[in-house]
Amino acid sequence: ATGRRYPSAVDVVIVGSGPAGAAYARVLSERAPETTIALFEVGPTVSDPPGNHVKNIVDPAVRAEAQRRSEGPRPLDASTPADTMDGYANDAERLTRPGTFLLKDGWRQPGQDGLPAGAMSSNVGGMAAHWTGACPRPGESERIAFLGDLDDLLDDAERLLAVSSTLLADAPLADRVRVNLGRALDAGRAADRRVQPMPLAVRRDEHGSLHWSGSDVVFGDESRANPNFALHDESLVTRVLTDDRGAAGVEVRDLRTGEVFEVRARFVVVAADSLRTPQVLHASGIRPNALGRYLNDQPQIVYAARLHDAPSAPDASVHDTSITAQSGVSWVPFTDAESFHGQVMQLDASPVPMEGDAVPGSIVGLGWFCAKDIQASDRVAFSDTAIDDYGMPAMRIHYTLTERDHATINRAKQAIVAAANAVGEPLGDAPFEFPAGASLHYQGSVRMGQVDDGTSVCGPNSEVWGVPGLYVAGNGVIPTATACNPTLTGVALxxxxxxxxxxxxxLRAIEPTPNQARNTDARA
Ligand code: FAD
Structure with a gap:
């Protein structure tokens, strides 16, 4: 045996190193630095510092390797284009993006829509090593009404993700895009819901280059310098352990050796994405009624347009994955009246591939996301017999778009055509609807509720009802139907x-620790 690389007991175990798990490490490092924390991540470390966005890797071969290693047990063929946006917009039902992998099976039940494009990432940093970094705030009914401190939490989430609304706002073509969109769409909107620059998790370094934020930014130096915090990659948490007091630790498999260990902890945070967080709870026998239910993703419509009278800006390369500010990213916020939101992105930050030799930044990709009509029957369930490639209970997705969803999607298609015409010359005959799941914005599967009435998994503090010390984290916690990209809200929660x-x-520090209490009980 190579020996054990994990501690036998810590104060807090975190499962998953995406931005949600990283936020726990960061906040605990800031507020409770004496706390011992072990973070387990099933995927490998693919970038430096751990969790760094792969698009910040300059060498295309090194970047491609990092993407392949994020794709779970069955990575894409080595010849798959590594350029992040290649293959993004095509009519394949099972659309895959580099750095992510699809569900092997179980993604659709007979007669239902399913989530054919439902995907995950397994790497240190999670999907946020591959994301686009759009961080709009929820508005109107997207907000969680019972959370009085939501704005304060969103402020802090912007700090942890290094979100900026101004970095690309003065890009050469950005103003023109915003003015044209605003003229067409702003009438009747509240001030905070008018067309504006998209807040982006992007930062500029001392040399002036722009970098995408990943979990590395969320961890921050505070976590990296914390001697009481350790991140263990290639470590699969197979279940949460409980005792009569609540959470008691985890069982974790070292994927390097295959050995299984128990790590005791009075607090366990499961931040293993919206599909795998309920999987870990299910595998642990923790199965509240709402577990996996109310699953929703954001039906997504895309289109492209060539900007009117775009001047040339010859210094940018469209094949470069670094960010070159040209037309920036504009945001058309969600309103209850419309039930969708839009982002209009310069090409090198857009999901729609470019053809021909257009001036960089002169073609924009438009992406409209719809809020789903949430239903309890839309859910990720788990098989009692079949297992996935990790040996965890296999997922069975039950998912149906309602009539209201189809109506919203149709209105979003009209809206995206109007927006494309407002900024320029639409490219292509009609907007394009992505297959369900392609938004990668899955929510609701471990949703938060104000009271334990069977429609939620956790309370307003993210602690699972009836299991003291067990917290759930990530977009799955979001209880509302949102259209805005969810990561900022997920990190806020x-x-x-x-x-x-x-x-x-x-509080526990001034009370007897559970172990002391138990020893006392045993002696009594
Ligand atoms: P993840 O980032 O998915 O991290 C979960 C981690 O848990 C993974 O690393 C996984 O390997 C690990 N894990 C799972 N199970 C286990 C287990 N049993 N044991 C140990 N570890 C486990 N969102 C936005 O808001 N804006 C955008 O512009 C945007 N663009 C995107 C573009 C792309 C191409 C992609 C791929 C995603 C995009 N997203 C965007 C989505 C965004 O990346 C996710 O919302 C975000 O990463 C979710 O954070 P998380 O921490 O909850 O989960």
Whole structure:
């Protein structure tokens, strides 16, 4: 045996190193630095610092290798284009993006729509090593009405993700895009819901280059310098352990050796994405009624347009994955009246591939995301017999678009055509509807509720109902039907949970520890 690389006990175990898990590590490092924390991530470390966005890797071969290694047990063929946006917009039902992998099976039940494009990433940093970084705030009914501190949490999420609304706002063509969109779409909108620059998780370094934020930014130096925090990659958490007091630790398989260990912890945070967080709970026998249910993704419509009278800006390369500010990213916020939101992105940050030799930044990709009509029957269920490639209970997706969803999608198609005409010359005959799941914005599967009435998995502090010390994190916690990209909100909710956990740790420090209490009981 190569020996054990894990501690036998810590204060807090975190499962998953995407931005939600990283937010717990960061907030605990800031607020409770004496707390011992072990983070387990099933995927490998593919970038430096751990969790760094792969698009920040300059060498295309090294970047492609990082993408392949993020694609779980069955990576894409080595010849798959590594250029992040290649193959993004095509009519394949099972659309795959580099750095992600699809469900092997179980993605559709007979007679249903399913999530044919449902995908995950397995790597340190999770999907946020591959994402686009759009961080709009939820508005109107997207907001979680019972969370009084939501704005404060969103502010802190913007800090942790290094979100900026201004970095690309003064790009050469951005103003023109925004003015034209605003003229066409702003009438009747509240001030905060008018066309504006998209807040982006992007930062500029001392040399002036732009970098995408990944989990590395969320971890921050605070976590990296914390001697009480350790990140263990290639480590699959197979279940959460519980005892009569609540969470008691995890069982974790070291994928390098195949050995299985128990790590005791009074607090466990499962931040294993919206599909795998309910999987870990299910495998642990923790199965509240709402587990896996209310699953929703954001039906997505895409289109492209050539900007009117675009001047040339010859210094940018369209094949470069680094960000070159040209037309920036504009945001058409969600409103209840419309039930969708839009992003209009310069090509090198857009999902629609470019043809020909257009001036970089002069073609914009438009992406409209719809809020789903949430139903309890839309769910990720788990097989009692079949297993996935990791040996975990296999997923069975039950998912149907309602009549209201089809109506919203049709209105979004009209809206995206109007927006394309407002900014320029639409490319192609008609907008294009992605297969369900392609948004990669899955929500609701471990949703938060104000009270334990069977329609939620966790309370407002993210702690699972009836299992003290067990927290869930990630977009699955979001209970509302949102159209805005969910990561900012997911991280905000993780920050709320982490603050609650830090307070619980502080309280525990002045009480006998569970072990002391148990020893006393045993002796009594
Ligand atoms: P993840 O980032 O998915 O991390 C979960 C981690 O848990 C993974 O690393 C996984 O390997 C690990 N894990 C799972 N099971 C286990 C287990 N049993 N044991 C140990 N570890 C486990 N969102 C936006 O808001 N804006 C965007 O512009 C945007 N663009 C995107 C573009 C692309 C191409 C992609 C791929 C995603 C995009 N997203 C976007 C989605 C965004 O990346 C996710 O919302 C975000 O990463 C979710 O964070 P998370 O921490 O909840 O989950």
């Amino acid at each position: 993780a920050i709320g949970g982490a603050r609650d956990l830090a307070a619980a740790l502080a």
